[in-house]
Amino acid sequence: MAVANVSAHDVSNHDHHDHEHKDNFITKYIFSTDHKMIAKQYLISGMFWAFIGGLLSVLFRLQLGFPEMDLSFLRPILGGWIDSAGKLDPNFYLALVTMHGTIMVFFVLTAGLSGTFSNFLIPLQIGARDMASGFMNMLSYWFFFISGVIMFASLFLEKGPAAGGWVVYPPLSALEQAIPGSGLGMTLWLIAMTFFIASSLMGGINYITTVINLRTKGMSFSRLPLTIWAFFLTAVIGLLSFPVLFSAALLLVFDRSFGTSFYLSDIYIGGEALPNTGGSAVLYQHLFWFLGHPEVYIVLLPALGITSEVIATNSRKPIFGYKAMIISMLGITILSFVVWAHHMFVSGMNPFLGSIFMFLTLIIAVPSAVKVFNYLTTLWRGNLRFTPGMLFSIGLVSFFISGGLTGIFLGNSAIDIQLHDTYFVVAHFHLVMGAASFFGMMAGVYHWFPKMFGRMMDEKLGHVHFWLTFVGVYMVFFPMHYIGIAGFPRRYYSWTNFSFTDMYTDLNMFVSVASIITFVAQFIFIFNFFYSMYKGRKASLNPWQSNTLEWTTPLHPAHGNWPGEIPSVYRWPYDYSKPGAKEDFIPQTVPLSATPESNLPHENKLVQLEKEIMAEEGDVLVANETKES
Amino acid sequence: MYGLLISIGVLLLILVIWMVYRIQTLISVAKGSDKKIATTSNKVNAILFMVFLIGAGGLMFWYSFKEFDNYQLPIASEHGIVTDRLFWITTAVTGFIFILTHILLFWFSYHYQYKENKRAAYYPDNNKLEVIWTLVPAVVLTVLVVSGWKAWSDITSPAPEDAHVVELMGYQFAWDIRYPGPDNQLGDYDYRLTTATNSRGIDFTDKNSFDDFAAQKVVIPKGEPVLFKIRARDVLHSVFAPHMRLKMDAVPGMPTRFWFVPNKTTAEMRQELGDEEFEFEIACTEVCGNGHFSMRRVIEVVEPDEYRKWVAEQEPFIKRNPELVADLPAELKELADIYINEE
Numbered sequence A: 001m002a003v004a005n006v007s008a009h010d011v012s013n014h015d016h017h018d019h020e021h022k023d024n025f026i027t028k029y030i031f032s033t034d035h036k037m038i039a040k041q042y043l044i045s046g047m048f049w050a051f052i053g054g055l056l057s058v059l060f061r062l063q064l065g066f067p068e069m070d071l072s073f074l075r076p077i078l079g080g081w082i083d084s085a086g087k088l089d090p091n092f093y094l095a096l097v098t099m100h101g102t103i104m105v106f107f108v109l110t111a112g113l114s115g116t117f118s119n120f121l122i123p124l125q126i127g128a129r130d131m132a133s134g135f136m137n138m139l140s141y142w143f144f145f146i147s148g149v150i151m152f153a154s155l156f157l158e159k160g161p162a163a164g165g166w167v168v169y170p171p172l173s174a175l176e177q178a179i180p181g182s183g184l185g186m187t188l189w190l191i192a193m194t195f196f197i198a199s200s201l202m203g204g205i206n207y208i209t210t211v212i213n214l215r216t217k218g219m220s221f222s223r224l225p226l227t228i229w230a231f232f233l234t235a236v237i238g239l240l241s242f243p244v245l246f247s248a249a250l251l252l253v254f255d256r257s258f259g260t261s262f263y264l265s266d267i268y269i270g271g272e273a274l275p276n277t278g279g280s281a282v283l284y285q286h287l288f289w290f291l292g293h294p295e296v297y298i299v300l301l302p303a304l305g306i307t308s309e310v311i312a313t314n315s316r317k318p319i320f321g322y323k324a325m326i327i328s329m330l331g332i333t334i335l336s337f338v339v340w341a342h343h344m345f346v347s348g349m350n351p352f353l354g355s356i357f358m359f360l361t362l363i364i365a366v367p368s369a370v371k372v373f374n375y376l377t378t379l380w381r382g383n384l385r386f387t388p389g390m391l392f393s394i395g396l397v398s399f400f401i402s403g404g405l406t407g408i409f410l411g412n413s414a415i416d417i418q419l420h421d422t423y424f425v426v427a428h429f430h431l432v433m434g435a436a437s438f439f440g441m442m443a444g445v446y447h448w449f450p451k452m453f454g455r456m457m458d459e460k461l462g463h464v465h466f467w468l469t470f471v472g473v474y475m476v477f478f479p480m481h482y483i484g485i486a487g488f489p490r491r492y493y494s495w496t497n498f499s500f501t502d503m504y505t506d507l508n509m510f511v512s513v514a515s516i517i518t519f520v521a522q523f524i525f526i527f528n529f530f531y532s533m534y535k536g537r538k539a540s541l542n543p544w545q546s547n548t549l550e551w552t553t554p555l556h557p558a559h560g561n562w563p564g565e566i567p568s569v570y571r572w573p574y575d576y577s578k579p580g581a582k583e584d585f586i587p588q589t590v591p592l593s594a595t596p597e598s599n600l601p602h603e604n605k606l607v608q609l610e611k612e613i614m615a616e617e618g619d620v621l622v623a624n625e626t627k628e629s
Numbered sequence B: 001m002y003g004l005l006i007s008i009g010v011l012l013l014i015l016v017i018w019m020v021y022r023i024q025t026l027i028s029v030a031k032g033s034d035k036k037i038a039t040t041s042n043k044v045n046a047i048l049f050m051v052f053l054i055g056a057g058g059l060m061f062w063y064s065f066k067e068f069d070n071y072q073l074p075i076a077s078e079h080g081i082v083t084d085r086l087f088w089i090t091t092a093v094t095g096f097i098f099i100l101t102h103i104l105l106f107w108f109s110y111h112y113q114y115k116e117n118k119r120a121a122y123y124p125d126n127n128k129l130e131v132i133w134t135l136v137p138a139v140v141l142t143v144l145v146v147s148g149w150k151a152w153s154d155i156t157s158p159a160p161e162d163a164h165v166v167e168l169m170g171y172q173f174a175w176d177i178r179y180p181g182p183d184n185q186l187g188d189y190d191y192r193l194t195t196a197t198n199s200r201g202i203d204f205t206d207k208n209s210f211d212d213f214a215a216q217k218v219v220i221p222k223g224e225p226v227l228f229k230i231r232a233r234d235v236l237h238s239v240f241a242p243h244m245r246l247k248m249d250a251v252p253g254m255p256t257r258f259w260f261v262p263n264k265t266t267a268e269m270r271q272e273l274g275d276e277e278f279e280f281e282i283a284c285t286e287v288c289g290n291g292h293f294s295m296r297r298v299i300e301v302v303e304p305d306e307y308r309k310w311v312a313e314q315e316p317f318i319k320r321n322p323e324l325v326a327d328l329p330a331e332l333k334e335l336a337d338i339y340i341n342e343e
């Protein structure tokens, strides 16, 4: 361990010198290998995609809330997708839903969230100069970029982008005869996702190696901030599950283009019987959800990690049950691989499998519940500062509860018969995954903005943004529970064909209006973000009085993060309001030997050990200096 | 025109945000409050959490009760009573946790808001608590799962021998309905045999098919087991009969099934709801393309006698269209002719 650290210091020191001399615009802002710049690239891209994804949802909410509306005014943007009567094309409606889902799940909440905060925080919080491989990290971003360009281009195809839902189940996604979007649009979807998977894998490998190998002296796994634990486990999940999505996609490519029959069997379409036999459409669903379920935790875990950090800091209290939090995240990581078929209770798979997956699914609710209780106990008897980051974290906990509880209905296969593919599911996953992760991301941006740009975002605008969004999200998704219980199916262009769904026009209108308000409210954030980047109040070095390492860097850390030695770590990151201490926080870099007044009994024993380490550190410093001169 | 209006609107919005922003920064700088923590806005946020708790909680209760009859779909199958009971038990359990955790979340946020001279408690862990709140959810969930599992096993158990068979075949964008006729045996099919006159690809060399007949509605008897044999011809579809609490995907190349016992006739349901137009419906819940939202069929539940009478009145495929069996080998043709010539 010590050896790895020393050599890492060395190498990156070199890096550091190099860069100060030859950074130009391109290497600094575009093909940067600095994790901080790459993080910002991910963040800005994520914001761009969130805007696109949100805009698409506003378009289809217009259709659902105001089915009679004349949409001709959208013709300048949508062209032929608006017919002569001013109505949205049903095929394009499906394309909108599909692209909205794909963009939000993968581009915003996977790349935008993990990409931003894993990149930004891992080196800063574990005390490393940069990622294990800066070059691969840069490649990871640019693969994501290419993926985005391809996906974006597919929006403008004459026959439209992919339209089979974000899960792109074959045969619909395999047969161009079935829906126009399954032509070139689907091809581009598959290519884009291939680049995306490659990008995720490169990012993930980097996160994992960095966390394992480049922690600074004293930063044992039991002293890692929960953010890092979350990013680490997220990367592990991604590394194990994305390749399966790749294989699912690859077989789909074969079926589409090379006449194989992995997923296709006994199909008569467009007046013609296809030659494919022996394939299984359900096989694709197994492969897809083997990624798909872990993916929802890939999206959620980083948000939970960020929340843990933000809540602890702003409650001025240690996170309650640090070990329990880690164990529940480990539990979620492992269990997330064995619950996938709960998405397939009524897919026609063997009902016995359904029973097994029902048991496994409800087990995963236990660690989720533990996390909620731990957050609540962290707030209990705290001294809460409602920074925007804190507000968004509390909002996340609320969404996580609301959406997690409906998971208990859906995980029960008997109840899921009725609820599957209705708006109840839409409500469930938008709250627990969409809104919760989005709020985690927002909490992260507000909390680490000062470290990213050296300035503060405006608090009051942050508060307004929070309340509008928090109330807005509930107004959009809470009514969907009722709509779902009433049996309204998902991905319906219109509900007037059925008498059991020929109601709730008022409620759907309400949801649509709420979604537009919530969407517009995000511009407060956009304004705050870009305005504060240039004009915000100058941040102090540790504006939230936080314990973690990133706040020990200069206001504008250069490539390499710390100008001198990387600080060593002597304690866990949650020493807030420790009895006896003068301040209500003790940064990780403060040795136990410097705080005899607040040490707990077992910590006093560690003081001796610590002194030895510091002596050793001194030797290394001397050795380094002699080497360099 | 709209474009212009929208851009003006957006511009105005940005201006307003900017003005508000400027004014309040100036004020906070003037008051020197930008360095304090226990500000009014901290207090306002704390209060807003309570307002939200009470306001949103109240709205939820009010709407849930007021609208109950609207979102609660009437049940028309025996297993539906069981699954709905499970649903409402789960609602009670999760509803309790939902309310409890939210009261705690927002109450703590309000009550423990920042105070200058206060210090938070240093309370990093408590193993007893952790164990309790791991075990309690585990036990509660186990109870829920076991009851769900029992229901699920019953629902998915093999259909009784005497169940009335109905075949539903999904295609873009409708359901084709086929009955096995008096022998209660559906004839074989092969998708390669599909033609304009034989849209289900029925194999008429199988004599079980001779008495098979088509229908425009799913007619089934009340109180007797019914077995839906489900398949798809082109892409995935899913049979959803909301009042029956029934859903099952239709998969090309892999026939699926779902059996149930309807427990209310359409007429009874009409009377109960006071709605003369009421029909049980089938919808599609697996996205299948352009017309996904319009794959409607009606289920008519009737008294068993009425059902038998209706079945007896139906004409087999081959009677309606003798062409279908024109090329059969002689002895099969003879058999088929019996059905065709039957009165």
Ligand code: HEM
Pocket: A167, A296, A297, A299, A300, A342, A343, A361, A362, A364, A365, A368, A403, A404, A405, A406, A407, A408, A410, A411, A412, A416, A419, A420, A421, A425, A428, A429, A432, A433, A434
């Ligand atoms: C308390 C634990 C949870 C349980 C028991 C649970 C259970 C389920 C079940 C059974 C379904 C399938 C419903 C259906 O299609 O009929 C489902 C859907 C879904 N869940 Fe959860 N869930 C839980 C938590 C989560 C979390 C934490 C996330 C995300 C962060 C999540 C995201 C999703 C998504 C995205 C879908 C829908 C996917 C789709 O069909 O498009 N769930 N959940």
Ligand SMILES: [Cu+2]
Pocket: A292, A293, A296, A339, A340, A342, A343
């Ligand atoms: Cu899942």
Ligand SMILES: [Cu+2]
Pocket: B236, B237, B238, B284, B285, B286, B287, B288, B289, B291, B292, B293, B295
């Ligand atoms: Cu459909």
